[in-house]
Amino acid sequence: MASSTKSAARKSAVRKSITRAPNVRASGKSLAQELSEVLDVVRLHAASFPSRTVRTRITLSLDSGARLDLEFSGASDVEFGPEFNEHICVGQEFVLEGPGKSIDDLDLGASGRAAAQNLLDQFPDEVKFTSGRRTIASQASAMAPNVVKNRKWIQETYKDTPQRAALQKWVDDHPDATTASAIAAGLESVMNKWTLDQQRNFSRHISGDAFDVQPVAGDTGKKIKEAIGKLPKLHWHTFEEGGLEIWHAQFNP
Numbered sequence: 451m452a453s454s455t456k457s458a459a460r461k462s463a464v465r466k467s468i469t470r471a472p473n474v475r476a477s478g479k480s481l482a483q484e485l486s487e488v489l490d491v492v493r494l495h496a497a498s499f500p501s502r503t504v505r506t507r508i509t510l511s512l513d514s515g516a517r518l519d520l521e522f523s524g525a526s527d528v529e530f531g532p533e534f535n536e537h538i539c540v541g542q543e544f545v546l547e548g549p550g551k552s553i554d555d556l557d558l559g560a561s562g563r564a565a566a567q568n569l570l571d572q573f574p575d576e577v578k579f580t581s582g583r584r585t586i587a588s589q590a591s592a593m594a595p596n597v598v599k600n601r602k603w604i605q606e607t608y609k610d611t612p613q614r615a616a617l618q619k620w621v622d623d624h625p626d627a628t629t630a631s632a633i634a635a636g637l638e639s640v641m642n643k644w645t646l647d648q649q650r651n652f653s654r655h656i657s658g659d660a661f662d663v664q665p666v667a668g669d670t671g672k673k674i675k676e677a678i679g680k681l682p683k684l685h686w687h688t689f690e691e692g693g694l695e696i697w698h699a700q701f702n703p
Contacts, residue, residue, distance in 0.1 A: 550664060556582025559658040561701040565681040566661055572677050576670050583658035586641045586649075587634075594634035596692055597621055607692035613652035616640050650703075654685070660700035665689075 553566050556579055570577050584592065596603040601621055608614045620640050627633050641649065646657060654660035666674055678687050678699050687699040 550578030550580060551582065553579070555579075556661055557658060558582050558661060559701075559703055561683040561703055562654075562659050562661055565683065565699065565701055568681055569663070569674070569677060573670070573674055576666055576674060578664040579661055580664050581655065581662040582660070584653070584655040586656065587638055589653055589656055590634040590638035590641060591630075593617075593637060594630040597633050597637075598628065598630050600692070603692050608652065611651050613641075613644065613648055617652075654700035657703075659685075659703055660698065663697040663699070665695050665697050 553563060556566060558566060566579065604614060604621065605618045617637055617640055620636050624636055627636055650657040675689060681699060683701045685700045685702045689697050691698060
């Protein structure tokens, strides 16, 4: 009964939201297919979304130029049914509203944790963390949908290292791997062979030395950006990755 209630609530939310935007078709895909792809991103990357989220807003930009705004209300631990499986992510923008991850949730090393606390102390009501330490599997899953959209995304997004080259080579050598799940499995198989130093050299999320912050608009957002650039033991930061607005900061151990 509980599962049926969740499913009905989810479908109700989708139906209600669709009425607020034009019902269009983009590049031969039905609107239902586009929505399934959006929901699949949430299913594949549940660990990357803020915990205890009570409302999620999704803006879907269709190839026709139309924008579809969706809003889901309810706890973030609602599971998605099998009808949303085996789809591919194609260019969605997510806007999440909720308390975000706590510093404990981020599971950071000492430097990253101190920096996160520093930033939160300065902006306790505005800063919402969306990502911290990642496992090899979650890092691979975070990259895979972007590779589906752009086979050179890894090469164009990450700094030039032997680790980046190894991952890009796997993508280039496996043109038949076209789904997010297949690509994630392949990337994971490469990263599983790395030492901790090699993992850190590619992504400090894996070593617990990086976090992402939900973008904030306006003057407050500018102040947060300035504060991020002044955090102690900062190694590097950016506010855009692979053409997407992502506020990322990484630290020396």
